[in-house]
Amino acid sequence: MGDEQRPRRPLLQISRIYAEEAAANSPRGREIIDRWPDADLVGVDSHWRIPELHGDERNVRRWVRIKSEALVLGEKKSLTVRPNGRSADFIAPSHSNGCAMACAYCYVPRRKGYSNPITVFTNIERIQAAIARHAAKLGPKTEPNQCDPDRWVYDLGENGDCSADALISDNVRDLVEQFRTLPNAKASFATKFVNRDLLDWDPAGSTRIRFSLMPAETAKLVDIRTSPIPERIAAIADFADAGYEVHLNFSPVIVEPGWLERWAELLDQIAEAVPARVRDRLAGEVIFLTHNEPLHEVNLGWHPRAEELLWRPELQEPKISQNGQTNVRYRWRDKRVYVADFLDLLARRAPWLRVRYAF
Structure with a gap:
């Protein structure tokens, strides 16, 4: 039976909810x-300290099951809005942490530990208030930048996937509706999960959804529990027509034998599936793979085949990230060539696509 015929298991089959007392007793917590x-x-004292979920390497063999069956409810303590400047101007206070998907290259498990299922923060009103105060203090955006020419952009999904979060609670919908009322601000999130319930939300151009894309054969190996690439491509026009600003997030770009040919095929598939009226409104971002040695060691315990693509010491070198972590990236001299080759490919196969940045 082919992948297109095989029935897909639900992303979430929640059988155990871990909850801080205040979160469980909150209106949003009770709804969930x-x-x-x-x-x-x-009951748990802290969403950060749940031994059977977090920080135990032995959980790696139960990784996907934990992500499917466990859910955590907590309250967001830090409501700081942090500067970003690359994909967004700012990172909004998280409405969640963790993810139900299990992409082999994901950096989020490095922070909280291994399986890292979804934690929903139930004090959404305080999160929204922090965003509103911050946007009000900024005032109008007077100078365009690569994030947006007119409005301040706030990333909502730094530590998870908003489309999957929307299966659990109304947090994401509340935020989308809030940004509809902020004249100088825009929400943004990348996603690998097609949740068509979002099509009914009327974002009024104030939420940017960035569909993460890579060649389908590569995605089958490293994008675990995500929507198939053809499904993501098929959603682009529908979300644009529903009032979202749609961007294409080419990430991560993984260097492997025949990688440019695979990307050329993907770009042709996008051009064929997305009508010209929508293509002309799209923009893209290009992010080459960053990996991490501790995550590599964890992955060897549950998905070693992915590491054949992700862990390439002969091509990679250590690099300190913006948050101080030691990661591995493609050697910088070679990476300059990779980036130039990729941008040349885009110019030839997708000249209609404006690229906001590539690194």
């Missing part, structure tokens, strides 16, 4: 608990 009335409810 009521959605899964048969799930066991387990």
Whole structure:
């Protein structure tokens, strides 16, 4: 049976909810608990410290099962808006942490530990208030930049995937509706999951959704539990027509034998599937692979085949990231060539696509 015929298991099959007391007793927390009335409810002191979920290397063999069946409810303590400057002007306070998907290259598990299922922050009103205060203090955006020419852009999904989060609670919808009312601000998030419920939200051009794309054969190996690439491509026009600003997030670009040919095929598929009226409104971002040795060691315990693509010491070198972590990236002299080759390919196969940045 081919992949297109094989029935897909639900992304979430919640059987246990871990909850801080204040989160469980909040209106949003009660809404979430009521959605899964048969799930066991387990009280915890802190969403950061749950031994059977976080920080235990032995969980690697249960990684995907934990992501499917466990859900955590907590309250967001730090409401700081942080500067970004690359894809967005700012990082908004997180409405969640963790993800139900299991992409082999994801940096989020490096922060909280291994399986890292979704944690929903139930004090959404305080998160929204922090964003509103910050945007009000900024005032109008007077100088265009690569993030946006007219409005301040706030990334909502730094530590997860908003499309998947929307399966659990109304946090993401509340944020999309809030940005509709902020004249100088715009929300943004990248996603690998097609959630068509978002098409009914009327974002009014104030939310940018960035569909993450890579060649389908590569995605089958490293994008675990995500929507298939053809499904993501098919959603582009629908989301643009529904009032979202749609961008294409080519990430991560993985150097492998025949990689440029695979990307050329993907770009042709996008051009064929997306009508010209939508193509002309798109923009793109290009991000080459960054990996991490501790994550590499974890991946060897559950998905070693992915590491054949991701862990390439003969091509990579250490680099300190903006948050101080030691990662590995393609050697900088070679990477300059890779980036130039990729941008040349884009110019030839997708001349209609404006590229905001590439690195």
